[in-house]
Amino acid sequence: MKKLWIVYLLLVACFLLYVLDYRAQSRAEEPWMTGGLHGEIDERYVMITFQRGIDYWKSGLKGFEDAAQALGVSVEYRGATQRDIHEQITVLEQAIAKKPAGIAISAIHPVDLTPTINKAVEAGIPVVLFDSDAAGSKAYSFLGTNNYSAGVEAARKMAELTGQRGEVAVVTTPNQQNHQARTDGFTDTISREFQDMQVVTIKNGKGDQLVSRKAAEEILRDHPEISGIFATEANGGIGVAEAVRSYEGNGRPKIISFDTDKGTLDLVRSGDISATMAQGTWNMGYWSLQFLFSLKHGLNTPQSPGSKLVPTQVDTGITVVTRQNVTDYYAK
């Protein structure tokens, strides 16, 4: 009798064991049904940049990694070491050869990378572009800053800093599309929204600290009443700040710069630069991975066949960094 009781107990235990194991398995195998979006750990997504050493990419890569961790997939970071189109093509070719689950790439050139990007897409590898677009390619999406809108924001901040009046100037790199768009957004907004303000000159700083410093010195000499200068990239902003710091005229123009490298943040903290425009780099990385995951798993395909599989253009937005919030932006 006692022995039979033990056998029963054993049978019940075995049954419970079986049920629990089944539940654990079904959780692992049917994530969609039990709630939870995740992939496989051997699903490898690759992020490719150029100039891989620079601070600028850190936050975007962090976003890419954060999304991968949340979704239970793997990432790999590859970058051309230089600002060299041939090197980036080689890096992309090597990535394609390994048949990854998806590729997020920041294109060093808007056209020259297109055939290689298309090759990846035609091989069935999901590709999205982030930060720098290659608009004519077959990549499924572009995630980055709308540079025209960033210029609009810079103009409104400049108006706030200067009491909506006076002469302002721009130091930019006119032959680069993203910088031209920032300049256009800035100048269009000044002339459309602020009648007592005027953009008096636009100088070529060549993305270089020294050239931009000289450009700013010329601005200060030719327009001694200048109220503000907008530098469309970080090196230029530092150069302009140097020129203004050693300027001996009446009053100091306000400076608005771009991006959040350490040099620029230090000058925001010291008050030499009044504001700088921070790009949404974490979001670029995070949503690039989410889009690649959606493409890899065909999440949209059965839902709305024939339509675009993921959104085609994503503006990750701009935030204005000033002395008040600058400490948040130092790389951790």
Added chain:
Amino acid sequence: MKKLWIVYLLLVACFLLYVLDYRAQSRAEEPWMTGGLHGEIDERYVMITFQRGIDYWKSGLKGFEDAAQALGVSVEYRGATQRDIHEQITVLEQAIAKKPAGIAISAIHPVDLTPTINKAVEAGIPVVLFDSDAAGSKAYSFLGTNNYSAGVEAARKMAELTGQRGEVAVVTTPNQQNHQARTDGFTDTISREFQDMQVVTIKNGKGDQLVSRKAAEEILRDHPEISGIFATEANGGIGVAEAVRSYEGNGRPKIISFDTDKGTLDLVRSGDISATMAQGTWNMGYWSLQFLFSLKHGLNTPQSPGSKLVPTQVDTGITVVTRQNVTDYYAK
């Protein structure tokens, strides 16, 4: 001896039971560590539209539901029954009162809904806008069609249909911002990219089938050589198709319409409308929920403090529907 053996077996079974249960539990409780993005089933996200009965919202709601199922959260669909701003304000107020996990709303009016949207955001409820924006509000993001880009696509398709030559016309609703943007994208592209084409007239169809039919009859009378007509919304497209079908002049102009309601799709299938522009409504709903989930769980907050928490503008893209792919677009 035998009895002891059974006791051992029982102990081992209990231990295995404990281990399996622990593994199952840790899978459920620590999704971030074991791979898997999911929330709680009592996390309720609300989608709000206007004119809730119409087909147009179906695919967007499906996207919203699909994302909720994948993430293991709940959704609720609320809609004003009419095209009435006061009714939509009431629906939004009621949703706020229930403190949902997030709200995705398509704004019937670009300005009048703003105070109520801001009230939700200030109460700590994540809000995103989809399909129709309220640009000045505190909502975190807008996900919808870039209407200017949609007009650009329509112009390129029109050029393809007409052999890149001849006179074309537009039937639109000039006092609605999204329709004006579609018209601008179309006319700018025709004049910029196709030198042998010309937009000869832009008529007000008032979003009405009959008014648009009469507008198209005028176009056919005044410009008997017209090669194509672009209708910026679906009722207008049907009206234009009726006018062209009963036209007795030489040749029939090609028609491009907008959206994928059944009436339009039937006319694409019959060949009366050559192409219609499909919006990425599933993506609007799917990524609205993903953004709300990211905001609710503060996924970005610790990663890049101070920056925009989710992308600010998402263009969900356009696809061109023709006789070749029309069957894909009928609501399932």
